[in-house]
Amino acid sequence: MRLRLVLSEAAQGLRRNVSMVISVILVTFISLTFVGTAMLLQMQISEMKGYWYDRAQVAVYMCTDVDTGGNCDSAEASAEQIDAVEAQLESPSLAPYIQRYEFETHEQAFANFQEQFSDSPLAAFTTADMLNESFRVNMVDPDQAEILIDNLQNFAGVQDVQDQRGYLDQIFSVLNSASYTAIGLAALMLVAAVLLIATTIRLSAFSRRRELGIMRLVGASNRFIQTPFILEGVFAALIGSVLAGASIVAIVHFFITGYLRTTLGATTTLVGMDEAIIVVPVLVVLGALLAAVSAGAAISRYLKV
Amino acid sequence: MIRFDAVTKSYAGNSRPALNSVSLEILKGEFVFLVGASGSGKSSFLRLVLKEEKPSKGQIHVLGHQLNTLPSRKVPYFRRNLGVVFQDFRLLPQKTVFDNVAFTLQVIGKSRGFIQEAVPDTLKMVGLSGKSGRFPHELSGGEQQRVAIARAIVNKPAIMLADEPTGNLDPATSAGIMGLLERINLGGTTVIMATHDVGIVDQMQRRVIELISGQVVRDEREGGYQTQSIPLPILPPFGNTGQFRLPGATS
Ligand SMILES: Nc1ncnc2c1ncn2[C@@H]1O[C@H](COP(=O)(O)OP(=O)(O)O)[C@@H](O)[C@H]1O
Numbered sequence: 001m002r003l004r005l006v007l008s009e010a011a012q013g014l015r016r017n018v019s020m021v022i023s024v025i026l027v028t029f030i031s032l033t034f035v036g037t038a039m040l041l042q043m044q045i046s047e048m049k050g051y052w053y054d055r056a057q058v059a060v061y062m063c064t065d066v067d068t069g070g071n072c073d074s075a076e077a078s079a080e081q082i083d084a085v086e087a088q089l090e091s092p093s094l095a096p097y098i099q100r101y102e103f104e105t106h107e108q109a110f111a112n113f114q115e116q117f118s119d120s121p122l123a124a125f126t127t128a129d130m131l132n133e134s135f136r137v138n139m140v141d142p143d144q145a146e147i148l149i150d151n152l153q154n155f156a157g158v159q160d161v162q163d164q165r166g167y168l169d170q171i172f173s174v175l176n177s178a179s180y181t182a183i184g185l186a187a188l189m190l191v192a193a194v195l196l197i198a199t200t201i202r203l204s205a206f207s208r209r210r211e212l213g214i215m216r217l218v219g220a221s222n223r224f225i226q227t228p229f230i231l232e233g234v235f236a237a238l239i240g241s242v243l244a245g246a247s248i249v250a251i252v253h254f255f256i257t258g259y260l261r262t263t264l265g266a267t268t269t270l271v272g273m274d275e276a277i278i279v280v281p282v283l284v285v286l287g288a289l290l291a292a293v294s295a296g297a298a299i300s301r302y303l304k305v
Numbered sequence: 306m307i308r309f310d311a312v313t314k315s316y317a318g319n320s321r322p323a324l325n326s327v328s329l330e331i332l333k334g335e336f337v338f339l340v341g342a343s344g345s346g347k348s349s350f351l352r353l354v355l356k357e358e359k360p361s362k363g364q365i366h367v368l369g370h371q372l373n374t375l376p377s378r379k380v381p382y383f384r385r386n387l388g389v390v391f392q393d394f395r396l397l398p399q400k401t402v403f404d405n406v407a408f409t410l411q412v413i414g415k416s417r418g419f420i421q422e423a424v425p426d427t428l429k430m431v432g433l434s435g436k437s438g439r440f441p442h443e444l445s446g447g448e449q450q451r452v453a454i455a456r457a458i459v460n461k462p463a464i465m466l467a468d469e470p471t472g473n474l475d476p477a478t479s480a481g482i483m484g485l486l487e488r489i490n491l492g493g494t495t496v497i498m499a500t501h502d503v504g505i506v507d508q509m510q511r512r513v514i515e516l517i518s519g520q521v522v523r524d525e526r527e528g529g530y531q532t533q534s535i536p537l538p539i540l541p542p543f544g545n546t547g548q549f550r551l552p553g554a555t556s
C-alpha cells in the first residue's frame with residue numbers, strides 16, 4: 001500500500017517534469033560516459049605499462065668510428081673494450097641484477113633498422129657501421145637500471161647507457177595527461193549533473209508544495225516525504241548511467257576491439273570487454289548514488305521543522 | 306495536556322515579539338477560544354503547539370513532550386496526535402473528498418482496510434456521507450471546511466487546533482461548523498480555536514484566552530468575547546509591552 005503510494009508519487013513527479021527529467025538523463029549520460037572513458041584510458045595505460053616495462057631493456061651502446069660523445073673518440077670500440085664490458089656484466093657486482101643480456105652486432109642493428117624504417121628515405125642512407133653495436137640487457141627489476149648506468153657509462157668504448165623506459169615514460173605521460181583531461185571534464189560535468197538533479201527535484205517539490213505542506217501537517221515521516229523525490233532523481237540518473245554504460249560497451253566493441261585492434265595488430269595490448277565489465281557497474285552505481293545524495297539534499301529543505 | 310511556561314516568540318526582523326512571556330495550561334477535554342485582534346499572536350501560539358515554530362524563550366509541553374528537546378525526526382509522529390484546520394481549508398484540489406481525507410491516513414502508513422472503514426465513518430460524522438466522490442471545487446465553503454475537519458480528526462487526535470475556521474464562512478454555516486467542533490470536543494478531543502468572531506464566542510460560553518500584542522490579558526472560564534465582569538480598559542498603543550493585567554487574568 002505504502003510502497004505503491006510512494007512509487008505512484010515518484011511516477012507523478014517524473015511525468016510532471018518531463019523536460020527536466022530528460023535533461024537530467026542527458027547530462028548524466030554524457031558526464032558518466034566521460035568518467036567511463038577516463039577509467040578505460042587509465043586501465044589502458046596501466047596495461048601498457050605492464051606490457052612494455054617487462055620488455056624494456058637497458059641498452060649499452062658501444063662507440064662507432066663516427067661517434068664523439070660519451071667516452072668515444074671517433075674510434076670504433078675495440079674487441080677488448082667490448083670484452084671488458086661483457087666481463088663487467090658477468091661480474092658479481094652486476095650479475096645479480098641482470099636477468100639476461102645479448103649482444104647486437106652492426107649487422108643485427110642494421111637489419112632491425114631496415115625493418116623499422118623500411119618506409120623512410122633514411123633507410124637508404126644508413127649503412128651498417130653507422131649503427132652502434134650494443135648490449136641489450138634485461139634487468140631482473142627494471143627499476144634498478146640506474147645501477148647498470150652508473151656502473152658502465154664510464155667504461156672505455158661505451159658511448160651511452162640508456163634505459164629504454166625513458167622513452168616509454170614520455171608516451172605514458174602524454175596518455176596520462178589525456179586521461180587527466182578526461183577526468184577533469186568528467187568531474188565538471190558531474191558537478192553540472194548534480195546541480196541539475198538538485199534543481200529538478202526542487203522544482204518537483206515546489207510543484208507539490210501543497211501536498212508536502214499537508215503531509216508535514218498530518219505527520220508523514222520525513223522518509224516517506226523524501227523517498228518519492230529521491231526515487232525520481234535516481235530513476236532519471238539511472239537511465240542516464242545505463243545509457244553511459246551502453247556507450248562504453250559500444251566504444252570498446254566498435255572502436256577499440258573493432259578498429260584499433262585491427263589497425264594496430266598485435267603490437268600492443270588493448271583494453272577489452274573484461275575492463276568494460278568493471279567500468280559499467282561503477283558508472284551505474286556512481287550515477288544512482290550521486291542522484292540519491294543530491295536529490296536528498298535538495299528535498300531536505302522541505303523537511304526542516 | 307498543553308503547558309506554556311513563560312513562552313516568548315520573536316520573529317527575525319520584528320522587534321516586537323509575537324508572543325510575550327505567555328504562561329498557561331490547557332487541560333484534557335477543554336474547549337478553548339483564543340481571541341484577540343489580528344496580529345495579536347493567535348496563529349503563532351497554534352504554530353508553537355504544532356512545533357512548526359520554536360519559541361525564542363520559555364518551554365512548551367504538549368501531550369507529555371517537552372517540545373524544545375523533541376528531536377525533529379520525532380516531530381512527524383508527535384503531529385499525528387494533533388488535528389489542524391485553517392481558515393483557507395487547504396484541501397488538495399485534484400483529489401476527491403474521500404481521497405483528501407484518506408491521504409492523511411495513507412501518508413502515515415495506515416492499511417487500506419483501515420482507510421476503507423475510517424474515512425466513510427468520519428465523513429458521516431461531519432455530514433458529508435453523500436459527497437465523498439466530489440472534488441473540493443464542487444463544494445460550498447462550509448462543506449470544504451467539513452472536509453478539512455474530517456481530515457483533521459480521521460486519525461482520532463487528542464488535540465484539535467483550529468485557526469479561524471469560520472473566518473471565511475457566513476454565520477449560519479459557521480454555526481454548523483461550531484456544532485461539529487462541539488461534538489468533536491464531546492468525544493474527548495481537546496479543541497483550541499483561534500477566532501475573532503464575537504457572536505460565536507459569546508454564544509458558546511467556553512474558556513476564553515485573550516491575547517493583546519502577544520500577551521495574555523484575560524483567561525476566563527465560560528467567558529464571552531469581551532469580559533462580562535469588568536469593562537475593557539483602554540488598550541495600550543502597539544509597541545508598549547507594559548505590564549498591565551486585568552483582574553482575573555492568570556499570571
Ligand atoms: N513568519 C513570520 N515572520 C515574521 N513575523 C511574523 C510571522 N508570523 C507572524 N508574524 C508577526 O507576529 C505577530 C503575530 O502574528 P500572528 O500570530 O499571525 O497573529 P494572529 O494570528 O493573531 O493574527 C504579527 O505582528 C505578525 O506580523
Ligand SMILES: [Mg+2]
Pocket residue numbers: 344347348349468
Ligand atoms: Mg492568524
